[in-house]
Amino acid sequence: MSIKPEDKIKVALVGNSDPRTSLQEVYDIKEILEKLGLDVILSPTLQENTLFNADKKAEIMNQYFADDSIGAIFDISGGDIANGVLDKLDYSLIRKQKKKFYGYSDLTTVLNSLISQSEQKVELFQVATLLWDSSGRQIDKFKTSFFNGSKDLYQTSWEFSQGSEIKGKVIGGNIRCFLKLAGTKYMPDLANKVLFLESHGGGKESLYSMFYQLKGVEGFDKIAGILLGTFTSYQKSYEQPIEEILQKILQDDDLPIAKTEEIGHSANSNALKLGDYIRISCNIG
Known part of the structure; x- marks a missing residue:
């Protein structure tokens, strides 16, 4: 997927697994993406510290998938509880959408469910690495891959x-x-x-x-x-x-x-x- 900064397409940050322990980290990730020219919206569940909000998380996911102004959804969570949303996602709705969902670790459950139930192409990637990598190289790879259509983020040696x-x-x-x-x-x-x-x-x-x-x-x-x-x-x-x-x-x-x-x-x-x-x-x- 190639997202052009001039399009001002929105991207969403969500958390289907354990909540972020640092609200500052959420804002730091948001700031990095905004500096790259993206319009970032935050899911209201990112800081909800409860096991019992899977319905709300899934509802937000369904809304974001249905929103044509949102170009990509990045899950910045990880941990243990993402599979709680699986039976609440609207796979028939999601199947009709052409936007990418990104996540890693515990979001493996959501990624593979979107493949099996909605025939989606998804990506194993944690956008928080743009913050975690102090060298700035990760931001560069992300920028060239998402804005310029390069393969920097995908060139892997096996x-x-x-x-x-x-x-x-x-x-x-x-x-x-x-x-x-x-x-x-x-x-x-x-x-x-x-x-x-x-x-x-x-x-x-x-x-x-x-x-x-x-x-x-x-x-x-x-x-x-x-x-x-x-x-x-x-x-x-x-x-x-x-x-x-x-x-x-x-x-x-x-x-x-x-x-x-x-x-x-x-x-x-x-x-x-x-x-x-x-x-x-x-x-x-």
């Missing part, structure tokens, strides 16, 4: 640990949050899909358990390949590459697997288009 090519429509996100969809109608069809996985928390045992649970999800045996992002806590504590653990659990030499250090929870994380087709090949020779 290293294959198994196979040499991955292609298909991408789904997934945070592994723990993706697994919340298991057994529900919101889980996307896995057949011929490329599954992206990353994690902020979780040690060796937790990830071992989640990989095994994932292996048992219906349709997992039909996926086209796996893309791995950063596994922040694990990579800080353990030397064994996370892809080795995954390969030992899956025992499938024919399944292509590739990893990047450029998508995950870091302050300079790239964006990944979900629900869209991707093709990645390793350079041989």
